[in-house]
Amino acid sequence: MEAVNEVEHIMTVQCPEGPGIVHAVSGFLFEQGRDIVELKQFGDPAAGRFFMRLDVSGADAPELTDAMRAAFGPVAARFNMEWTLEPRGTKRRVLIMVSKFGHCLNDLLYRSRMGELPIDIVAVVSNHEDHRGLVEWHDIPYYHVPVTRETKPAAEARLLELLDDYDVELVVLARYMQVLSDDLSRRLTGKTINIHHSFLPSFKGAKPYHQAYERGVKTVGATAHYVNSELDEGPIIAQQVVEVDHTFSPADLIAAGRDSECKALSNAVKWHCQSRVFLDGNRTVVLR
Known part of the structure; x- marks a missing residue:
C-alpha cells in the first residue's frame, strides 16, 4: 500500500466571545479530514474576546491550503472571525x-x-x-x-x-x-x-x-x-x-x-x- 503523505497547518482565530466557536471550528476540521494535534484557547471576559490556535494534520492533497481557506470562509463570517491558516513551518x-x-x-x-x-x-x-x-x-x-x-x-x-x-x-x-x-x-x-x-x-x-x-x-x-x-x-x-x-x-x-x-x-x-x-x-x- 502506498504511503499517504501528511501535512500540518496552523490555524489562528480571534473573534467576539460567544457559544459554539470551538464546536464550529473543530467540526469544520473534522469535515475536512483534519486531525487536531494541539489546541490552545483563551477567553478574555473583560474584553469579550476569544482567541484560539490549532495545530492540525491530515492527508496531503493538491491545492489543500487554498481549498481549506475558501471552505472556512462561511464559518468565519458567522462568528465575525479574524483568522489565518497556513502550512506549519512557514518562515x-x-x-x-x-x-x-x-x-x-x-x-x-x-x-x-x-x-x-x-x-x-x-x-x-x-x-x-x-x-x-x-x-x-x-x-x-x-x-x-x-x-x-x-x-x-x-x-x-x-x-x-x-x-x-x-x-x-x-x-x-x-x-x-x-x-x-x-x-x-x-x-x-x-x-x-x-x-x-x-x-x-x-x-x-x-x-x-x-x-x-x-x-x-x-x-x-x-x-x-x-x-x-x-x-x-x-x-x-x-x-x-x-x-x-x-x-x-x-x-x-x-x-x-x-x-x-x-x-x-x-x-x-x-x-x-x-x-x-x-x-x-x-x-x-x-x-x-
Missing part, C-alpha cells in the same frame, strides 16, 4: 534594524542559521557600519542608512522602500537606538518588535540600566514588545529578568542584562512567527 520574511550594540543581532543571526527560529532574515539595516562584516558573513544584505534630525524623513522613506523590495513581514529592532516617527510606527503596528533593556513599565526611555542603578534594584530585565506611537508603551510579548545586588555598577548591570535582552527578543520573534501572539487592545495573548 516569515524578517528585516532586522540595529545600531552599535550587536549582541541581539548576533543572537538572532545564530538562531536563524541553526534553524531555531522560523524566519528568513532578508536584510539588516543600521545607522552605523559596525556590523557589516558580521551580517555579510551570513550572506545577508546590509544597508547603512544614517539618521540625523534633518535626514530622518528620508531615512524612513528608504526603510519603507526596503520593506517593499524585500516583501518584509516583520521588522525587528535589535537595539536600534533611533525612535521611529509616529507615522511610521502606526504603519508598522503589529509588524514591528522592539527590545527594550529594562523590565517595562519600569525605567522607560534612555539609559534604563543607569536609572536602575540609581534605584538600587535587585533584578534587571528586558522587555520585547510591539512598537506603537508611544515610546516604550507597546503591547508586551516577552520578558526576562536576572538577579543583581548592590555591588553591581551600571556597567555590570548592562553586562548582566545582555543575555536577558537576547532571550526576551528571540522568544518574542519565535512566538510571533509561530502565530502564537494575538493583540488584545494594548496587551497581548500568547498561546504557547
Whole structure:
C-alpha cells in the first residue's frame, strides 16, 4: 500500500466571545479530514474576546491550503472571525534594524542559521557600519542608512522602500537606538518588535540600566514588545529578568542584562512567527 503523505497547518482565530466557536471550528476540521494535534484557547471576559490556535494534520492533497481557506470562509463570517491558516513551518520574511550594540543581532543571526527560529532574515539595516562584516558573513544584505534630525524623513522613506523590495513581514529592532516617527510606527503596528533593556513599565526611555542603578534594584530585565506611537508603551510579548545586588555598577548591570535582552527578543520573534501572539487592545495573548 502506498504511503499517504501528511501535512500540518496552523490555524489562528480571534473573534467576539460567544457559544459554539470551538464546536464550529473543530467540526469544520473534522469535515475536512483534519486531525487536531494541539489546541490552545483563551477567553478574555473583560474584553469579550476569544482567541484560539490549532495545530492540525491530515492527508496531503493538491491545492489543500487554498481549498481549506475558501471552505472556512462561511464559518468565519458567522462568528465575525479574524483568522489565518497556513502550512506549519512557514518562515516569515524578517528585516532586522540595529545600531552599535550587536549582541541581539548576533543572537538572532545564530538562531536563524541553526534553524531555531522560523524566519528568513532578508536584510539588516543600521545607522552605523559596525556590523557589516558580521551580517555579510551570513550572506545577508546590509544597508547603512544614517539618521540625523534633518535626514530622518528620508531615512524612513528608504526603510519603507526596503520593506517593499524585500516583501518584509516583520521588522525587528535589535537595539536600534533611533525612535521611529509616529507615522511610521502606526504603519508598522503589529509588524514591528522592539527590545527594550529594562523590565517595562519600569525605567522607560534612555539609559534604563543607569536609572536602575540609581534605584538600587535587585533584578534587571528586558522587555520585547510591539512598537506603537508611544515610546516604550507597546503591547508586551516577552520578558526576562536576572538577579543583581548592590555591588553591581551600571556597567555590570548592562553586562548582566545582555543575555536577558537576547532571550526576551528571540522568544518574542519565535512566538510571533509561530502565530502564537494575538493583540488584545494594548496587551497581548500568547498561546504557547
